[in-house]
Amino acid sequence: MILTTETNTEVNNQFLNETITGLSAKPKYMHSKYFYDEAGDYIFQQIMNMEEYYLTDAEMEIMQYQADQIANVISDGSDAFDLIELGAGDATKSIHLLRKLINKKLNFQYFPIDISAHVISDLSVKLPQALPELQFTGLNGDYFDMLKAANETSDRQKVVLFMGANIGNMNVDEAEAFCVKVKALLSPDDLLIIGFDLKKNPKQILDAYNDKSGITRSFNLNLLNRINRELEGNFNLDHFEHYATYDPETGECKSYLISLENQVVNIGEHAIQFQKNEYVYMEISQKYAIAEIERLAHRSGFKVQQYFFDSRQYFVDAIWKVA
Template sequence: MHTTTLSTAANGAIITDHRHQFLTDVIEGLSSSPKCLHSKYFYDEQGDKLFQQIMQCPEYYPTRCEMEIIRQQREEIIGSVLKYLPQFDVVELGAGDASKSIHLLQTVCNTLPDFTYYPIDISWNIIQDLEKRLPEALPGLRIHGLHGEYLEMLQQTTELSHRNKLVLFMGGNIGNFDARTAVNFCRELRRTMRPGDLLLIGFDLKKHPQVILDAYNDKQGLTRDFNINLLHRINRELDADFDPMLFHHYPTYDPATGACKSYLVSLEKQKVCIGKEATITFEKDECIFMEVAQKYSPEEIQRLAFTAGFSPVGSFVDASGCFADCLWRG
């Protein structure tokens, strides 16, 4: 097991740098028109817990559908990988709790005697948990967690290991980008990967609009709490004075474009102070754009792969046709 340790001084510097970037991004986002916040900041400790609960709620189908694919087709998936890569390491972008990837890792463990798993996540809590828990669940697994931005950490893995990589980008996380940004991200991903590396990437497929909208507006209010939690985090870490009760969670879905978007709507005219650095004015009914969850058709997936410089070599779909994990070759 590989572990990451930080000296007190180094850890303090990282925290300071993180706070500065967080502050800069929040002020820039809330000063723009329309106002926005970056969805990557959803995932503090409370945000992680809320998202785990969202994945278990009845309306949120993507997790169940992708889990079905991974559990029932994992041998076929890894078999397809081995056709191109007889030896490889596994890198996961946005590893989360690894509840899905652990099934693929088990299959790889049964097949390859020597590989390393590199989970990448922007949540330090997640990385610490994985490095402790996964070697207990999969004895002999070598794990080297990396905390940071996807592409920067992926580049680090190419320096840590000269093997080809199977890169996992599951959970429909590509949907966190709008269509244009997704193309740019996939192009950068292709440039960061070595020639011959494989990418297993998950897509939430277009389907009945109400099914999609319900998934982002669950009856328990977990998605609402997940969005509102970012205001609590800004209050706590940036000494802001948001009153979360003065904002309403509002999701939308456009079936023509496949864009599912979440907003927080200001219920009255108000001012919010971000520490001593900025004061933000909200008009009544003014919105903060929080996140997008982009949905794709099979044709759009193929087009994205080719545009970004990948060659599609496999597609694995759940029984209901709601979700697809696609294997692309760089």
């Protein structure tokens, strides 16, 4: 089953309005959530398979070898619960946890949430084939709208998954505001399982976002293609280049598109001026130290229950409980 609260027209209007607002700002910015159309989903799958992109293998190792322990923490003292995944993607990591929960014969329902209708549609086909016993409802739309919809289905304990270092797509202040908002939709003793990319060698981090094959570049530029397709834009992709930077002090890894010349881009009825060398802020990938994770949990109204690390200590999945 797939649920959505938004029509295609509403989604397109929001995409247009937020794009024009961002490109009219000083400095210019775009919303990284719009990277994920069908083409963007495909390119991101390529990114996750890159040699330089260590994040996928690190969290996959946690799920492959520690999902049983994570399932034990989830099921401790809980007879029935709803498992809600924010930004489910293709579920290749979470499926290990789903399988362990099913094997333990736990009473739960899975609600994968994703802004990409393509992702939810794919899951509705693949999950019943891979896990016939799984009870699930796919939710297509905004995280918080869909989290509210999932909340309305039952009063059972909620276990929210937010994996893949998706929390890193926000700066520290935004991450705190996000976690506070999630906590407001949860009840005492509900759980949040959240993945963090840990601070490490700066070159290793930067290489993951500035790969030699140019896949990350094409991922960023695909958003311009999407605007051209869906919003009647006329971006010339050859007039922009990808630029990434990492600050080891703050843990901020940022991606930009740089305008290579003075130009005017039309998006429907809107004309956007770009100066030569002007940048457009595309996304952030925030990296954390353990002390910073502890602080974020505390300030958001959660208490850290347990950490699960990969063998190289590149990544951690933290289990937080509503305080």
